[in-house]
Amino acid sequence: MLEVSFIRNNKNKVLEALEKRRLGKEELAVIDQVIALDDQRKQVQTQLDEMLAERNKLSKEIGQLFKSGKAQEANTMKAKVAELKDKSAGLEEEFKSIKTQLTASLYTIPNVPHSSVPAGSTDEDNEIAQDWDQPLPELDHDALPHWELAKKYNLFNLELGTKITGSGFPLYRGSGAKLQRALINFFLDEAHKAGYEEIIPPLLVNEDTARATGQLPDKEGQMYHAEKDDLYLIPTAEVPVTNIYRDLIISKDDFPIKLTAYTPCFRREAGSYGAHVRGLNRVHQFDKVEIVQLQHPDHSYDTLNEMVKHVEAILQKLELPYRILRLCGGDLGFTSALTFDFEVYSAAQKRWLEVSSVSNFETFQSNRMKLRFKDGKSTRLAHTLNGSALALARIVAALLENNQTSEGIKIPAALQDYTRFDMIK
């Protein structure tokens, strides 16, 4: 979330930025509410602090009086302090209530978009930052979409997933399962070569963790919730991995911190059925290798760029046609300041599929999770970034479709070391 001090000092900038996100007048009004609440908070705190100081002082005196045997005087003073206590109790209530309201308001304010974020409302307004400049693959007219290929070569089975769990939980088998494992190892090795430390995090997280990265409050609907234990299944490894550094003050010299993790990801994706979500296009459980970086504010955009290049290099090795989108204000995630989406071309479906999202959250997450660093004498919030490198399900869809031949499905050269086969037959 944004810092109140930032909102106070940059009110107009914040308002302009939020307009870029296409927020309505009501949502913009929250900025003034926040400032008003903060004014109240300060006023009440000043009064309360004075009262408590007085109480502390008198209590000490009472102690002294008892020690020197002046019980009579001490008892009169006790009554006085008791009175003071009643007043301060009321004030404390008020203070807590204001702070609760303030926090609740702050939670509704999304991140300020970076100046380079284009105006726009929907995904149609996203800017193509880097287009695919070669001809797109053209398949024979009898080319199959990946869900048909899956049946033909026995690679994954959606009906079995539905039988075991429900729709959107694919079951991979045979070469399909091997391909999945190969991709995970390939992605992890690429991250390792780029200097990321590998993490295997818990897949269930508590409320504090989900709140720190921005999944809670308000986005409960996205996550599966194990109610009995009040734990959430992670929608991305970003959540547990970034939270490693929750409530920590690190040194400036620790930057950059680079972490990677493979995890399954669970997303409820309520209410989306139809042709455009067939096969692996949109599922409730998918595998993903995530990269996370913590960086000094002065260098986070260089880091974002580096992460974009990392994802790009992987897609090139997989020989997949891809393009990079700069998300517009309306499509930008709640917590992000700047996001680049990667899409690969899936040749049988003849459409672009989102396979990665690389974002700089600046201090939005670090403020929530109190992730700071020492910069000389001052303590400052760090910048957090993350990106998918990469999400598997749709990569698999594109690989299968684009590489189908009459003899079988070709495996890209870079992956053959991992699959140990060069063709799915």
Add this chain to the structure above:
RNA sequence: GGAGGAGUGGCAGAGCUGGUUUAAUGCACCGGUCUUGAAAACCGGCGUACGAGAAAUCGUACCGGGGGUUCGAAUCCCUCCUCCUCCGCCA
């Protein structure tokens, strides 16, 4: 799951028969003196957040989380969480 023990500042570790403890002390860390340089020694500094103030500085809160008793709580009570030991179960 059963029984017992424990959670204190970056770490170690006192305090826990409630009131000069504003959390002792040591280590680590930072600055200084000394030294050709370093080490050692010595001196000083050394948490976070918020508030008041031009500033110096002062104040408030925080001893696992939450609540309570009291004029006053690290210290007493309740509750939750976590860790350790033993027993049981188990990949």
